[in-house]
Amino acid sequence: MSGTIVDSAVFPNQTNTMAADISGQMLDLDEDDDLEVFSKQATRGSAFEFEEEEASDFKDIFVTVDNPESHITAIETFITYRVLTKTTRSEFDNSEYEVRRRYQDFLWLKGKLEEAHPTLIVHPLPEKFVVKGMVERFNGDFIETRKNALHRFLNRVADHPILSCSEDFKVFLTAQVWELASYKKQGPGLLSRMGETVRAVANSVRGVKNRPEEFTAMQLYVEAFSNKISSLDKVTQRIVKEQKEYLGELKEFGPIYTLWSGSEEELVGPLKGVAGCIERCCKETEEQVNQLSDTLVPTLHEYVLCSESLKAVLRRRDNIQAEFEAKNEALATKKVDQDALKEETDRLEDRVEWANSALKGDWGRWQRCMRGDLKSAFITTAQKNIDYYEKCQAVWETFLLSQRMDGSEDAEKDDSS
The missing domain is CATH 1.20.1270.60 (Arfaptin homology (AH) domain/BAR domain)
Known part of the structure; x- marks a missing residue:
């Protein structure tokens, strides 16, 4: 869709506003040149080639996030979500799993995937805090929106040919709460993480030549x-x-x-x-x-x-x-x-x-x-x-x-x- 179509068809009453805000900068989604300039190079000789048609025919893991529940303790209030998994993969002991996860568990999974695969594109999670002007935290609309975003996040990982094979992803989908807590403690220590951070900062300051x-x-x-x-x-x-x-x-x-x-x-x-x-x-x-x-x-x-x-x-x-x-x-x-x-x-x-x-x-x-x-x-x-x-x-x-x-x-x- 061209910028003109977006302006006039999607927002009929906002054409002038849109033109003033982002004139000449709209995504041209029907043109192949600008959107595929890198994909041609990406598939040439890459070890990570992946055909979407084959993947859809061979999908062997299905994940659903639903049934949010509120939990109130003496020190905090939080929401957990049910994560249902159905799979035919041989590395899983069962074909179906049901666990409950809170937002910080999703955050841990995303961090582990990025740590193990720093240059693979991990789909984003919704923000931890509510944006100013948006709905109140733990309001029904907010919980529903977050649930949908968490569902999309897990399904993007499940559809990925490399990320979906991660041991951390498998543990996230299958481990009970106490097992997941124990597994998290096995990660790199504080000093190791600090060392990685120091090197990353030094490299960013040095820059690439x-x-x-x-x-x-x-x-x-x-x-x-x-x-x-x-x-x-x-x-x-x-x-x-x-x-x-x-x-x-x-x-x-x-x-x-x-x-x-x-x-x-x-x-x-x-x-x-x-x-x-x-x-x-x-x-x-x-x-x-x-x-x-x-x-x-x-x-x-x-x-x-x-x-x-x-x-x-x-x-x-x-x-x-x-x-x-x-x-x-x-x-x-x-x-x-x-x-x-x-x-x-x-x-x-x-x-x-x-x-x-x-x-x-x-x-x-x-x-x-x-x-x-x-x-x-x-x-x-x-x-x-x-x-x-x-x-x-x-x-x-x-x-x-x-x-x-x-x-x-x-x-x-x-x-x-």
Whole structure:
């Protein structure tokens, strides 16, 4: 979909606002050149090639997140979600599992996947804290939205040809609460994690000297994508807010006509007719607002978070290369410990090649998912807007027709008398 279609079809009343906010920056989802510029390179000779058609035919793990429950203890209040898994994989002892997980468990899983596969694109989790202006924490709408986002996160992992084979993912899906708590304690110690952090900071400060051109282009793409999707997210949330305010006023408007009809004997029919039209339009407006809130807003905001995940992946790739470059320089200048440095340099070179291959392979896969998700959300929203305006128009046209018919009948009665 071009930017023009997004402006006029998805948000019919916001064309000027959109043009002013992000003119010339919309995603062109129907053009192949800009969205597949990297995927062609990603599939060439990559160890991580993955055909979507084959994967869908061979899907062997299905995960559902549902049934949120609130827990109140002396020190905290939290929500747990039921995670149901059905699988035919031989590495699982059973074909079905049911466990309960809280948000911090999902956060742990995401961290472990990123730690083990720093340049694979792990789908984002919803934010830990509620964004200002959004619903209250533990409010029913918030819990439902978070449940849906957690469901999508696990299914993205389950659909991934590499991440879904992670031992951490298997433990997350199968271990009971106490078993998971015990497994978490087996992770790297505090000093080890601090060492990794120090190296990452040092590498980011040092920077990369010879970043491959394709990753520089990837970085530019991500920056542009982030700006576009953030603008769309903000505009959409503003539209939803304004539509909710309009709906609230519309609900107050209808009863006024009903009350008015009680004091105007000759206008009882028309006034009650207007009240009925407003009531039916209220119902249609509420459905439209729900569609925006349930479909478009979560999808756009999810990809705002996704853009941040992509930036983090690219930073981690740069850190891996920066560490290799630093060791390579040390090997060229130092006269002692040559053998040890050479061995470490070779290891880091292999790590850089693996990281690059992993990212290139995942890049095309992520783009296909992104394009499918956004295109589906835009088309669904555009169709809902068309249905909404057509139904509201039909309501008022029916009312006008009834009034004209009543007027004709009154005129005939006057002529006959």
